Amino acid sequence: MYGKSLSGVLASIPLFQVADADTLDSMAWQVQGKSFKKGEYVIEKGCIAHGFYYIERGQVKLSFISEQGNEKVVELLGEGATFGEAAMFVGQPIPVFVQACMPTRLLFIRKEAVWDLIEHCPDVAMHIIASLSRRLHSMFGEFESLCLLSSRERVTGFLLRELRVGGEPGIKEIRLPSTKAATASLLNLTPETFSRVIHGLEREGIVNVDGRRVEVLDEARLRAQAHC
Numbered sequence: 001m002y003g004k005s006l007s008g009v010l011a012s013i014p015l016f017q018v019a020d021a022d023t024l025d026s027m028a029w030q031v032q033g034k035s036f037k038k039g040e041y042v043i044e045k046g047c048i049a050h051g052f053y054y055i056e057r058g059q060v061k062l063s064f065i066s067e068q069g070n071e072k073v074v075e076l077l078g079e080g081a082t083f084g085e086a087a088m089f090v091g092q093p094i095p096v097f098v099q100a101c102m103p104t105r106l107l108f109i110r111k112e113a114v115w116d117l118i119e120h121c122p123d124v125a126m127h128i129i130a131s132l133s134r135r136l137h138s139m140f141g142e143f144e145s146l147c148l149l150s151s152r153e154r155v156t157g158f159l160l161r162e163l164r165v166g167g168e169p170g171i172k173e174i175r176l177p178s179t180k181a182a183t184a185s186l187l188n189l190t191p192e193t194f195s196r197v198i199h200g201l202e203r204e205g206i207v208n209v210d211g212r213r214v215e216v217l218d219e220a221r222l223r224a225q226a227h228c
Contacts, residue, residue, distance in 0.1 A: 016124060036100040041098065045096055049091075052085045056079070062097070072185055072188075084098075101177070156197075174213075175214075
């Protein structure tokens with residue numbers, strides 16, 4: 001258990017930002033911290049959700065795995081993200097495997113704690129509904145991309161979504177999440193196709209690739225490739 005020192009962390013979670021400090025202090029005693037090694041499974045498909053998770057640091061991937069061992073990555077989530085809320089509320093088995101992509105620290109927030117919080121602060125329910133709605137809307141956009149866009153459009157669109165300002169002034173870069181294979185699976189591409197598109201953009205002077213780091217040299221041309 002963490003204790004009251006955790007209330008500040010809970011306050012930073014978007015779902016709980018409308019809750020008052022005293023309520024979060026009380027809730028903090030019901031939150032459990034869990035650490036996972038790279039490759040360790042957080043959740044096995046079919047488990048019943050008794051709460052949800054907040055990623056304090058690290059990264060997880062949500063995926064389907066066939067009986068033959070083939071993996072399809074559904075989502076890659078990093079620091080500050082949450083997962084498991086939907087399954088927790090509907091009481092259904094979790095439909096995916098959740099695996100740590102690197103050393104990862106999670107907070108497990110039990111269902112009973114969430115219900116108590118909603119009872120004391122009903123506005124939290126609206127934030128949860130809004131969060132789940134945004135995720136559903138995002139998934140529809142990703143589904144459209146997988147169905148209708150070319151491999152090049154998928155990769156350039158993904159790079160634009162991941163684009164952030166780097167540590168050096170004026171440098172725009174993407175840190176590819178997890179492995180290239182996992183990123184390719186997320187975009188429903190083979191690793192070979194993903195690499196071919198990335199290196200094609202590099203040859204054209206649009207990006208510069210260094211391992212998982214992709215520096216954007218020409219954002220306007222990158223947007224043109226993604227038809228943004």
